[in-house]
Amino acid sequence: MLFSFLRSRRRRAIAERPFPSAWHDILRRSVKPWQWLDAAEAETCRRWLAVFLAEKRFEGCGGLAITDEVRLCIAGQAAIVTLGLGDEWFDSLKSLLVYPGDYLVPRTTPLAGGVELEWKEARVGETWSGGSMALSWPGVLDGGRLRDGPRSVVIHEFAHLVDALDGDIDGVPPLPVRDVAGWRERMSAARERFERALDEGRSTAFDDYAAESDVEFFAVASECFFQDPHRLARHDAELYALLQTAWRQDPKHRVPPRPSRDR
Ligand SMILES: [Zn+2]
CATH class of the missing domain: 1.10.472.150 (Glucose-regulated metallo-peptidase M90, N-terminal domain)
Structure with a gap:
């Protein structure tokens, strides 16, 4: 104290x-x-x-x-x-x-025959x-x-730190909402939409490293949320809103739109 x-x-x-x-x-x-x-x-x-x-x-x-x-x-x-x-x-x-x-x-990496x-x-x-x-x-x-582009290693690593604040690194940071299960479910749906776009060869807001896990999805999507918020909102307004809840701010209101590479 x-x-x-x-x-x-x-x-x-x-x-x-x-x-x-x-x-x-x-x-x-x-x-x-x-x-x-x-x-x-x-x-x-x-x-x-x-x-x-x-x-x-x-x-x-x-x-x-x-x-x-x-x-x-x-x-x-x-x-x-x-x-x-x-x-x-x-x-x-x-x-x-x-x-x-x-x-x-x-x-x-272990190989056959006990060799590494x-x-x-x-x-x-x-x-x-x-x-x-x-x-x-x-x-x-x-x-x-x-x-x-939308990458930043500093934002990526700080997203992992924020994710870990509640004791678990699971892609769910401490949230100011009561319905944490609902947030997690909507986040999983956003990851599914992202992976479907990758499978179908469509353009995505951020790179495919995000598909590694829920943890990496939160970190890579957060990079885009801050670095190119308009691009993220254009690709997935729902994911943008989820990250707005998690980070408790709205970078779209201050960061000017960048020339679009994919419209
Ligand atoms: Zn990472």
Whole structure:
């Protein structure tokens, strides 16, 4: 009780410190959606971001130097997606490991005759249960500068963190609605519509990695919800509304429509 009182007092003090003007420049340059926040949203994001940067450890891996641009490009994207979630700083997340490119994870696959095939899989991001998140810096920057269509590895990994807030990573984040079963059912129906579109070779709002599981469907659809909300709403207005409930915000109202690639 005392600890949480002291912690909120400390967070308030950090949030009230002057925000460096150099940080504004970096955010404008490397987190494009920052320009569409209204004054009240920008203020909420600035306060959130200051606390996040003060509390989390950033580690450069594979020779990558952690600069303000690296920290702000990650924290700036995260601040926008958590805008509707109030004072949620993800206490379970302790450190962010940032790599100079895709990083390789050793994998094994059992083969016939008791032999194992050893190989390495390239990844752009991952969240580990011990409190670490790994991110590839080019992936982070592409997402921040909207250079990767509706993709953003930061939004993807934060969607997994939000999903895990209720204790289960199951594609269902904590919801402000009573009818959680109903939300889950409508989400499954959206996944079925998405998979049917893939099977029939129709264009989809986001890529087929979403078909891996309910967990990945929530994360990949959430990337599109923030990065190109009009595209998502055009493809599946029902899914857009479900994500609006989950994230407690409506990015369609601030993000301008992008030139359509599929109409
Ligand atoms: Zn994922």
